[in-house]
Amino acid sequence: MTDWSGYIGLILEGALVTLELTVLGSLLALVMAFVAGLGRVSRFLAVRALATAYIEFFRGTSIFVQLFWVYFVLPFAGVTLSPLQAGVLALGLNVGAYGAEVVRGAVKAIGREQREACIALNLSRYQSMRHVILPQALPLMLPTFCNNAIELLKGTAVVSLISLTDMTFQAQVVRAQTGSTLVPFATILVLYFLMALAISNGMRWLERRVTRGLDGVRT
Amino acid sequence: MAAPIIRIDNITKRYGPLTVLDGLSMDVLPGEKLALIGPSGSGKTTILRILMTLETISGGHIEVDGDQLYHMPKNGSLAPADDRHLHKMREKIGMVFQHFNLFPHKCVLDNVTLAPMLTKGVAKATAEKRAMELLDMVGMADKAKSMPAQLSGGQKQRVAIARALALSPKIMLFDEVTSALDPELVEEVLNVMRKLAVETDMTMLLVTHEMGFAHDFADRILFFDRGKIVEEGRPDEIFRAPKQERTQTFLRKIIAAGHRV
Numbered sequence: 001m002t003d004w005s006g007y008i009g010l011i012l013e014g015a016l017v018t019l020e021l022t023v024l025g026s027l028l029a030l031v032m033a034f035v036a037g038l039g040r041v042s043r044f045l046a047v048r049a050l051a052t053a054y055i056e057f058f059r060g061t062s063i064f065v066q067l068f069w070v071y072f073v074l075p076f077a078g079v080t081l082s083p084l085q086a087g088v089l090a091l092g093l094n095v096g097a098y099g100a101e102v103v104r105g106a107v108k109a110i111g112r113e114q115r116e117a118c119i120a121l122n123l124s125r126y127q128s129m130r131h132v133i134l135p136q137a138l139p140l141m142l143p144t145f146c147n148n149a150i151e152l153l154k155g156t157a158v159v160s161l162i163s164l165t166d167m168t169f170q171a172q173v174v175r176a177q178t179g180s181t182l183v184p185f186a187t188i189l190v191l192y193f194l195m196a197l198a199i200s201n202g203m204r205w206l207e208r209r210v211t212r213g214l215d216g217v218r219t
Numbered sequence: 220m221a222a223p224i225i226r227i228d229n230i231t232k233r234y235g236p237l238t239v240l241d242g243l244s245m246d247v248l249p250g251e252k253l254a255l256i257g258p259s260g261s262g263k264t265t266i267l268r269i270l271m272t273l274e275t276i277s278g279g280h281i282e283v284d285g286d287q288l289y290h291m292p293k294n295g296s297l298a299p300a301d302d303r304h305l306h307k308m309r310e311k312i313g314m315v316f317q318h319f320n321l322f323p324h325k326c327v328l329d330n331v332t333l334a335p336m337l338t339k340g341v342a343k344a345t346a347e348k349r350a351m352e353l354l355d356m357v358g359m360a361d362k363a364k365s366m367p368a369q370l371s372g373g374q375k376q377r378v379a380i381a382r383a384l385a386l387s388p389k390i391m392l393f394d395e396v397t398s399a400l401d402p403e404l405v406e407e408v409l410n411v412m413r414k415l416a417v418e419t420d421m422t423m424l425l426v427t428h429e430m431g432f433a434h435d436f437a438d439r440i441l442f443f444d445r446g447k448i449v450e451e452g453r454p455d456e457i458f459r460a461p462k463q464e465r466t467q468t469f470l471r472k473i474i475a476a477g478h479r480v
Contacts (some may be wrong), residue, residue: 069337113318116273117316117320118307119272119309120312120313121313122338123333125302165286
């Protein structure tokens with residue numbers, strides 16, 4: 001009879017790494033999504049081109065390959081990152097590229113009429129974006145951002161390739177040591193699911209908050 | 220006679236192969252109330268949109284209040300207007316849209332105060348006081364805290380008028396402001412505009428299909444067809460005794476469709 005408590009502890013340690021990667025990766029992805037998404041609608045060709053190149057590159061190559069580049073190839077260029085930094089960077093840049101298209105789509109969805117009202121009221125481009133377009137675009141982004149965040153959570157499993165001891169990595173360790181597949185993988189199944197549930201509940205709460213007033217009484 | 224506040228000189232507007240405005244020239248005097256009428260696609264709304272700098276022009280010049288609208292003096296000649304120049308010019312002009320274009324995420328009061336606070340640096344308290352006066356004038360003071368989605372079309376349009384007035388433009392453009400309204404709501408908006416015409420000396424340009432209102436409201440009527448002004452004159456001249464055949468045909472159709480003249 002195996003004493004599971006130590007092994008479960010190992011998996012929980014991995015869960016913390018997964019959590020850390022998810023939170024930090026999501027933050028970087030969020031920043032990249034807005035930078036590149038707004039860059040895509042810039043009136044400057046160079047900015048648009050740069051944003052497009054970033055998005056197409058990171059959507060068009062696999063996270064697996066990106067992670068290897070960040071961790072194993074960047075050191076040749078003099079940039080050495082810790083496994084966690086490399087993981088956050090690769091995940092954030094990858095998911096950020098998808099997020100950028102979400103930002104662009106939501107901003108575009110706020111129609112011509114709102115933009116024209118801004119011009120007629122003599123708002124600058126920045127003021128229009130900040131006070132009129134983005135507040136209306138944000139609620140449109142959230143459902144897809146939620147998807148992206150969950151995708152990122154599940155994507156964290158690839159970092160075990162660069163020796164980060166995340167949840168999946170630990171489960172494999174436990175499996176190797178105990179010979180049991182069911183227990184470690186059932187455990188991480190539940191843990192991944194709970195984390196994803198937390199993300200979607202959090203996003204739903206956020207969504208309710210930002211859409212408050214748009215369809216009813218101001219509070 | 221005062222110098223024109225708007226001087227449109229030989230402007231053309233093309234969308235690809237389609238010519239919407241074809242060498243159009245017209246002047247508007249300060250304080251003048253002008254109604255632009257004519258069939259759809261005749262270019263009357265395009266004129267307003269060009270004046271609000273929502274469209275560019277393909278050729279010609281426009282002078283508003285002594286300055287070029289789409290050009291600015293640079294090294295002794297005229298260069299295309301930059302953002303700063305456009306910002307300065309837009310301050311003189313306000314516009315009310317057919318579909319109101321209120322900001323749905325802001326309450327009525329915030330819709331009115333947003334632009335003065337952002338573009339003129341007016342303090343919040345001052346902006347709100349002025350906004351309440353304007354909302355009172357359009358009969359919407361009691362809805363100051365409502366969201367646009369809670370208002371009827373007529374109420375929305377009255378808020379939109381207050382919002383445009385909050386920047387105190389010299390020129391106001393009204394683009395078919397009653398066309399999207401249920402018939403029973405048209406009158407409340409027209410009443411606000413009548414009040415404006417009497418109480419202010421703003422220059423007002425109005426694109427409308429409400430011939431009765433155009434007749435009572437305007438100092439001068441311009442009849443547009445196919446990107447040109449076919450006929451212009453005092454309301455009684457245009458409506459009682461139009462000289463051009465195209466004007467006659469248009470007015471006959473409108474009357475047949477049940478519009479009062």
